[in-house]
Amino acid sequence: DTEVTQTPKHLVMGMTNKKSLKCEQHMGHRAMYWYKQKAKKPPELMFVYSYEKLSINESVPSRFSPECPNSSLLNLHLHALQPEDSALYLCASSQGLIAGGLRDTQYFGPGTRLTVL
Amino acid sequence: GEDVEQSLFLSVREGDSSVINCTYTDSSSTYLYWYKQEPGAGLQLLTYIFSNMDMKQDQRLTVLLNKKDKHLSLRIADTQTGDSAIYFCAETKSDNYGQNFVFGPGTRLSVLP
Numbered sequence: 519d520t521e522v523t524q525t526p527k528h529l530v531m532g533m534t535n536k537k538s539l540k541c542e543q544h545m546g547h548r549a550m551y552w553y554k555q556k557a558k559k560p561p562e563l564m565f566v567y568s569y570e571k572l573s574i575n576e577s578v579p580s581r582f583s584p585e586c587p588n589s590s591l592l593n594l595h596l597h598a599l600q601p602e603d604s605a606l607y608l609c610a611s612s613q614g615l616i617a618g619g620l621r622d623t624q625y626f627g628p629g630t631r632l633t634v635l
Numbered sequence: 636g637e638d639v640e641q642s643l644f645l646s647v648r649e650g651d652s653s654v655i656n657c658t659y660t661d662s663s664s665t666y667l668y669w670y671k672q673e674p675g676a677g678l679q680l681l682t683y684i685f686s687n688m689d690m691k692q693d694q695r696l697t698v699l700l701n702k703k704d705k706h707l708s709l710r711i712a713d714t715q716t717g718d719s720a721i722y723f724c725a726e727t728k729s730d731n732y733g734q735n736f737v738f739g740p741g742t743r744l745s746v747l748p
Contacts (some may be wrong), residue, residue, distance in 0.1 A: 524677075560723055560738035561678065574735075608677055622666065622727050624677040624736055 522546075522627035524609050530633045531610065539630045540610060541592040541609030550592040552584060553608040561608055568614070569594060599634045606631050639726060639739035646745045655742045657707040657724035664726040667700065669709045672721045672741070679700045681709070681722075711744075719746045 522543045531537050536624075541550065549568045553561035560609040566574035581603075583595040593608055606629045613621035640658045647653045659667060665686050670678040682690045684698045684707070691698045697710040707724055721741040728737050 522677075558741075560741055566735075606675075609677075622736075623680065623683065625666070625680060626670070628677040629675075631675070635731060 521560050522609055522611055522625050524627035524630050526623055526630060527628065528631045528633075530635065531596065531599065532635050533601075535599075536595070536597045538596065539594040539607055539609075539632075540612075541594075541627055542590055542619035543611045543625070543627075545611065545625070546589075546613075547625075548589060550586065551610040551614045552582075552592065552594050552611075553610065555606040555608055555629070557605075560571075565594075596632075599632075601634050604632055604634045636675050639724060639737055641722075641724060641739040641742045642675060643740060644745070646747060647714050648747050649714060649716060651714055653709075653711040653718065653744055653746075655709045655711075655722050655724075656712065657709075659705050659707060659724065659726040659737050659739075660737070661726055661728045662702070662705060664728065665725060666738075667698075667707050669696075669698065669707075670723045670724040672719075672723065678723065694739075714744075714746050716746045716748065719744055 525540045528534045551566050552564040554564055555561045563576050565584045571584045581598050585593040608629045609627040610624040612624045639656045642659050643673055666683050667682045669681040671681050672678050682696050685747045695712045711718055718747050721743050724739045725736045
């Protein structure tokens, strides 16, 4: 089973709303990732969690707040977003955050299509 | 260069072979990857190749790796309309935190009937 699930599939929110994106995997992976993907562009890394601890935050604005409640779940809390934050948000996981091995292979979820009005 | 490079578009006729090329940057990348993204969907891992291999074949997919030129290619034999998608190559780059993925810009493959 190499499945990563994400909910919701689509989300429309106003600039004053608070919402959350959810990601789940049951592969026993210990590293989880959030990416942002704009149309016709490759995914851009936002956050990396390793063993439920935030290990990388790629200078993402504070209106995006990640949370890793346990090793299977990853949330992305959204507050006071801007229209330019509209994008496909992808979650991924890998076995670990170890240099140089196949454990780095990342498996992606289907994404949440976010529209900010 | 600093970026992973791919040509942005490729059109082929159904039944022909497709070859998607990629130039990567980090000679220490241990694994190199190909992902497929269909419209509105996430990234699907297609295949990967270990850096000490020259070639890997998996059904209709053949990956060729030229480490000297840092060139990676994906050949799809007997291309079908269902192969229409964006194909991303990715390398792993080392930094202080471990290994991170760096994606190319993606090649949009259009399969014409």
